[in-house]
Amino acid sequence: MPININDVKKIAFLARIRVPDDALEPLAGELSNIIGWVEQLSEVDTDGVQPMTSVADMTWPRRADTVSDGDCADDVLANATEPEKKSDGGFYTVPKVIE
């Protein structure tokens, strides 16, 4: 199914990626080519075939539901994108969300 400029705008918003206006049309072409190419899968008869959920034929072990980590706020915040503000009580900062 061809992807048009409006489709690209919609997907780009869903993915939260800003796409410059002059890139919309080339992207629509590239994405249409890729989608057109993967659509050859429609030739495959998959009636009654279960979708794969795990590539390995085994039951994975589960770890105990206990706390195994913590008390490392400085480590967690070490790469914060606004480090000058992280001393404000140990938070990440973002633009104001609620007035």
Next chain:
Amino acid sequence: MSTLTDLTITAAAAGMAKGYFTSEELTIAHVEAMEQAADLNAFITETPEIALERAKESDARRAAGNAQGTMDGIPIAVKDLFCTEGVLTTAGSHILDGFRPTYESTVTTKLRDAGAVMLGKTNLDEFAMGSANITSYYGPVKNPWKGQGDGKDGKDLVPGGSSGGSAAAVAARIALGATGTDTGGSIRQPASFTGIVGLKPTYGRCSRWGIVAFASSLDQAGPLTRTVEDAAHMLTVMAGHDAKDSTSAPIAVPDFAAGLNAGVKGLKVGIPKEYTLDGMPSEIQALWTQGMDWLKDQGAECAPVSLPHTKYALPAYYIVAPAEASSNLARYDGVRYGLRVAGDSLDEMYEATRGEGFGDEVRRRVLIGTYVLSAGYYDAYYIKAQRVRTLIAEDFRKAFEQVDVLLTPTAPSAAFAIGEKMDDPVAMYLNDVFTVPASMAGLPAISIPAGLDSGGLPLGLQLIAKPFDEETLLRAAAALEAAAGFDAKPGGAG
């Protein structure tokens, strides 16, 4: 000191054990090689101070009688997709600007605990998405090999991807081995393009914890080395169950180097007929036939097998992998680490950060992934691809009822020039046509350097084995390696 950089891991370990040289001497030789080959752009971050410090620690351990094993004191390169404590980790992306993890990935922790010496972090396609190492924010990596004829004279060639920096470093004798990751061929295809050994273990064999995620149901770490034995030694250290990765297999790790030379007498080798492609260079077809003869000469039996859904593995992969990537890469939002581009609202900050932070190929794949997972398309694309994936895995399961391993070419071409295949994403995706099927089925596979094409460029052959049967895979690989006797080196290396 130049001969020190031409050793195998196995020989370097023996040399240190016998006291012929120290890890410090070995490491200095490699640091010098790294500096001299800076033009390859194989490294994003060089860590010579860390390397020398760990080399001295290794020598001290050895002097005290506490040497840890084959990897102790061995200089290796680490793909910049593995988080390394306190050392810049970029995934080849602008969006991880300045990211210094406060933790170390499980695989690099294991290598470090075994005494391996980290030379630096190698270049890669952005978020491991690419087959030519041309999508890195830090620029393309050059293949140390130069070709002749076919329009390649004097041109810089790609090393393959996405583990292109790791492959180039090992081929150019800058590192004795390197870590890579393989999602659809990212260890095996660059190994083929650079004339080295590249091993993708079974999904679940190595912990994914601390590796920047691309497609979680496919990603697997593995070694790039110059010999099969070296790959076995590195894998023995890298593998093992890890409670921090919920898909890490609770299976014992053997000494993979132990049974390498047991031979292939009576081994059943399947030749999948669907791996013969229209338009494939005749040299690759001929090398494949040669590979069958090499194994037959050593007592193996080759038999044709059919993997009927092979042709659909690549298109199914290009639904599944971008879908998982679009989900995994949602975490790069400018809030907690890496790049932040200001915006008036939270959504605008996300959009500006991700718009500027992701390169063209990553943006394409995130958009494709978002599309195939979006309302109204999920069943038609994503679920359809996962059903096809079941059929692909079933093809392999049936084939392995008849044979022990499969033999195929690794890639449909030798290395091509930087700048080629740039205009058409789908043409670039076709590089992985022989490697993606095993990835989709989670199987272990290895590329062995088997010969040179008429232009003097290396070509690889691929072996694929049953899940968690790396021992048979490596045994067959050792037999193939011995027969191929590949000893060509790129110009100027070593």
